[in-house]
Amino acid sequence: MTPQKYKDTLPKYYSNNREYTKWDMESFSKYVNLRFPHITVKPGQEWTFTKGTYTFICRYHGEFQEQGSRIMRGKKSRCPGCEPQETSDNQIRKVVIEVLEEMLDTLKTNYD
Numbered sequence: 810m811t812p813q814k815y816k817d818t819l820p821k822y823y824s825n826n827r828e829y830t831k832w833d834m835e836s837f838s839k840y841v842n843l844r845f846p847h848i849t850v851k852p853g854q855e856w857t858f859t860k861g862t863y864t865f866i867c868r869y870h871g872e873f874q875e876q877g878s879r880i881m882r883g884k885k886s887r888c889p890g891c892e893p894q895e896t897s898d899n900q901i902r903k904v905v906i907e908v909l910e911e912m913l914d915t916l917k918t919n920y921d
């Protein structure tokens with residue numbers, strides 16, 4: 810199941826004509842784990858809404874703390890140990906795109 814599909818199944822509430830997801834500790838833990846399979850929410854914590862700061866456990870680097878809403882929205886798991894790896898993945902992606910764009914430019918110039 811994708812994180813988005815799981816989120817769609819959760820109960821909703823309305824405030825100022827906007828729809829919000831009614832999270833609790835269980836759904837939050839499951840959502841985080843779907844987004845980042847190597848990250849689990851440390852059990853036994855009290856749910857203090859998405860603004861609360863929680864302890865997470867990275868399978869590779871152990872415990873770290875982060876605000877609930879940041880781990881739910883960001884593209885990165887925010888584990889300080891994973892950060893360099895995730896950053897270098899992004900850098901590689903950026904370089905590949907730059908090279909492809911350059912090749913495309915060269916092709917265009919050749920056919921102009």
Ligand SMILES: [Zn+2]
Pocket residue numbers: 867868869870871888889890891892
């Ligand atoms: Zn990590």
